[in-house]
Amino acid sequence: MKQFIRDNPTIAFGLGLPLLLVAVFLAISGIPVLLVAPAQYEVLYATHYNFHNNPHNAIRIAVVGDRVQVSYVGNTQPYQTPRLWRFNPKTGAVKEIALPLPPGLAPNSGRPVEAEKTPSVTPIDVPDLAGLRVDSSSLAPDGYRFSSGADGYGGKVFDGLFLGSSRYRVHAELVKDGRSIRLPETEGAYYGNAVRFVGWVLP
Template structure:
């Protein structure tokens, strides 16, 4: 085999170059995972969130997450709030109970907004900066199932996903809701240690 490849350098080059390129691409894609430190701050985000001025609003006020019922609602959109634990990779839903006036079939009309308690976030300080203190950022992206060739070829496997990103390192968040509604994902903030 060695003599065949030595006598035919074009064939050796034709076989060796693609293998070398694949190896280089695999190494280059894995380097950020080895060189960039893992995230340190838990993340809070909402799914199924519709930014409707008359509905439920999520805000960070004085480093505290607040869920505010703005009054009359004309639809049944109810956001789900999640906490992503960076140490374990687990996602925990932050449960809340809507007031009785909010669950009526006819829209309730109030003159002032009503705050809804979030017991799981009691005493949790949140930084609503777009970039975490450790340098990671929350991104929403459309990715294809064909990761190697990306947009070069047609692929019907497009999905929407949320991820943490820093200096080339990309950590996808677990898919917790219907992938086609990821456009309604809303960044809330980073949990301060």
């Protein structure tokens, strides 16, 4: 091997440089994990949430004070319903919180209908949210923030250099000072079906 390197320095350099770069980027990406404290707060987020794009005949999730309020706007069944998740970064466990539709909604014919001038709003009782206190601030008390790939470029520098552009790898994560924790069930989100931050679960 030593003789080959001495006889073919250009080839050896060409083969060794990519491996060296891989090692450097892996080392750099691992530094935040060692220096930045793990996330401490559970987070609530919704997927397939398009209320802001279609506020009629849809489930609305809002934080009022420190409580999550879920309601249904309209009187016709929705085209799609959002899914609400509770993620624990300490254990990596994720739980889906069921969002029932109110009874008595008219069938959805699939054809556009004229929106109500004053749409009806029906509160939805969600047992898993009862008594839950949340902080809807963009920054968690431990310094982590919610970031969605739908708002920009996802992925890491390493992915962009060696695996191609990551602009289409849409997902959501918790980030702080270079450390990131990917949120489950958020892969493949796109504009109109984006991941929406709800709040941090308070103890």
